[in-house]
Amino acid sequence: MNRWLWLPLMVLLSPAALAADGPAEEKSEPKVEAPAPADSESRKDVAIKEEEAEAEEEEEENKAEDVKEKSIYGPIQQRLFDQVHELELGWAYLPLDPYVKGYGVQLAYTYHFSHRLAWEMFRVGWSYNVDTKLKDKLITQASNVSPDEFPAVLFWGNSDLVLKLLYGKQTFLNRTVIHFEIFAVGGVSLVFRNPYNIFDMDFQNPRLEIGLNAGLGFRIWFNPTWSVRVDLRDTVILFCFNRADFPIKNSALLGLTLALGF
Amino acid sequence: MRRSRRRYMLILPLLCGCLWAAGSSPARAAEAEGEVLDYGKVYAIQYRAFRMNHEFAVGMTFLPMDAFYKFFAGTFHYVLHFDDLWAWENHFSFAKYLDVDTGLTAELNNRWHVSPTDTPKIDYYIDTNLMLKPLYGKMVLFDRWVIYSESYFLLGIGAIHVTSAFFPAVDVGAGMRVFLSDTISLRFEVRDYVYLEEKGVENALSFGIVFCYNGFAEDRKVIPEEEVEATAREVRP
Numbered sequence: 001m002n003r004w005l006w007l008p009l010m011v012l013l014s015p016a017a018l019a020a021d022g023p024a025e026e027k028s029e030p031k032v033e034a035p036a037p038a039d040s041e042s043r044k045d046v047a048i049k050e051e052e053a054e055a056e057e058e059e060e061e062n063k064a065e066d067v068k069e070k071s072i073y074g075p076i077q078q079r080l081f082d083q084v085h086e087l088e089l090g091w092a093y094l095p096l097d098p099y100v101k102g103y104g105v106q107l108a109y110t111y112h113f114s115h116r117l118a119w120e121m122f123r124v125g126w127s128y129n130v131d132t133k134l135k136d137k138l139i140t141q142a143s144n145v146s147p148d149e150f151p152a153v154l155f156w157g158n159s160d161l162v163l164k165l166l167y168g169k170q171t172f173l174n175r176t177v178i179h180f181e182i183f184a185v186g187g188v189s190l191v192f193r194n195p196y197n198i199f200d201m202d203f204q205n206p207r208l209e210i211g212l213n214a215g216l217g218f219r220i221w222f223n224p225t226w227s228v229r230v231d232l233r234d235t236v237i238l239f240c241f242n243r244a245d246f247p248i249k250n251s252a253l254l255g256l257t258l259a260l261g262f
Numbered sequence: 263m264r265r266s267r268r269r270y271m272l273i274l275p276l277l278c279g280c281l282w283a284a285g286s287s288p289a290r291a292a293e294a295e296g297e298v299l300d301y302g303k304v305y306a307i308q309y310r311a312f313r314m315n316h317e318f319a320v321g322m323t324f325l326p327m328d329a330f331y332k333f334f335a336g337t338f339h340y341v342l343h344f345d346d347l348w349a350w351e352n353h354f355s356f357a358k359y360l361d362v363d364t365g366l367t368a369e370l371n372n373r374w375h376v377s378p379t380d381t382p383k384i385d386y387y388i389d390t391n392l393m394l395k396p397l398y399g400k401m402v403l404f405d406r407w408v409i410y411s412e413s414y415f416l417l418g419i420g421a422i423h424v425t426s427a428f429f430p431a432v433d434v435g436a437g438m439r440v441f442l443s444d445t446i447s448l449r450f451e452v453r454d455y456v457y458l459e460e461k462g463v464e465n466a467l468s469f470g471i472v473f474c475y476n477g478f479a480e481d482r483k484v485i486p487e488e489e490v491e492a493t494a495r496e497v498r499p
Contacts, residue, residue, distance in 0.1 A: 168409075
């Protein structure tokens with residue numbers, strides 16, 4: 001009898017047991033969640049990573065937008081040739097003086113701030129002056145003309161800002177790519193003018209003058225280190241220090257220099 | 263023998279130094295970013311965006327080398343472009359009445375009472391040139407605007423009318439064309455005329471800016487497939 005009583009009891013109690021198992025499981029859940037701190041950390045990490053990724057994506061989008069803003073043609077290729085310091089040595093021709101033509105050498109150092117701006121800290125040069133036919137005629141045919149009356153540029157020193165306007169590349173016969181740059185310069189000039197060349201050692205009538213200069217230039221790169229520049233500049237001489245006068249003279253310079261960039 | 267050895271001893275270190283300098287320290291930016299400096303090496307070349315056909319042009323030229331006068335000249339050009347490399351230019355420049363006195367005549371007169379009598383003026387010149395266009399490319403203005411350009415060289419013959427007579431001339435030049443559209447372009451050029459005058463050989467250097475119209479431009483836009491294939495074959499590594 002007892003056996004038959006146990007069965008319904010067992011049947012009746014089993015849901016209770018099952019029900020009791022349920023909360024037991026529910027209670028055990030926190031046990032499963034016992035390593036909760038680590039899990040929450042990982043979730044936080046994931047969330048942070050997602051945020052970072054979103055931020056990166058946004059940055060990239062912004063960058064892309066910036067580039068689009070910068071150029072209507074989309075991204076511009078990175079410049080292949082660039083330099084910070086530039087040292088130049090080359091030839092100079094001063095053609096505008098009606099009495100002499102100057103053939104000289106020049107040395108320059110330029111510091112490049114960016115792709116657009118540079119400072120040509122100094123450009124110094126020396127010119128060997130050759131008399132023109134007009135000067136020869138004047139000295140030989142006119143009795144009242146003295147060679148002392150023709151001061152010509154002997155030394156010059158410039159300090160200029162360089163604005164690098166254009167950078168480009170061209171294919172030569174569809175085979176070789178040549179990189180080049182076009183720039184404008186402007187700054188101040190110190191000019192030493194003397195009627196005689198340096199080898200004559202006659203500095204009786206020198207003129208130390210200051211002026212402004214401006215010009216354009218063109219550069220072709222051979223490789224990342226070496227390039228060739230062609231410069232066309234004009235200097236307007238404004239004031240003479242040792243004579244305290246305002247000569248307002250014009251002196252153009254055509255330069256061809258080899259530049260070392262590093 | 264000893265002298266020659268000494269010379270070698272001097273020359274060799276100098277030569278080595280030059281070679282070392284030439285091969286050393288490439289520029290900062292490119293190296294820092296780990297770029298491969300493949301300058302000059304061609305992998306692929308874009309097809310030309312602009313092609314010239316019949317070019318009609320007007321411009322302004324400045325001739326700064328004369329001591330007594332600086333000349334301005336109006337210029338007129340017709341250029342027949344045979345292909346992307348060769349063209350034939352016919353050019354006329356008119357400088358009469360457009361000269362500016364430099365003040366040298368007055369200076370000579372005021373300072374030394376000298377009156378120069380021999381100051382010939384360029385009136386006009388006409389020449390025909392072969393135009394070689396080996397360089398075509400693009401450049402970027404302030405890292406913002408892409409500009410297509412072409413460089414060219416000129417060699418020709420002509421005649422210069424100075425004061426009262428014509429003199430034969432030979433001219434050489436170089437320039438850069440900037441494309442503004444399919445039909446409009448600007449040319450910046452330098453030319454040097456060497457002409458045989460009564461007293462001898464004279465020289466006239468000119469700087470010019472030319473406004474060009476590309477006539478029948480659409481005809482040159484149709485590119486034969488054979489030509490495309492030939493170009494592709496040329497640049498294939």
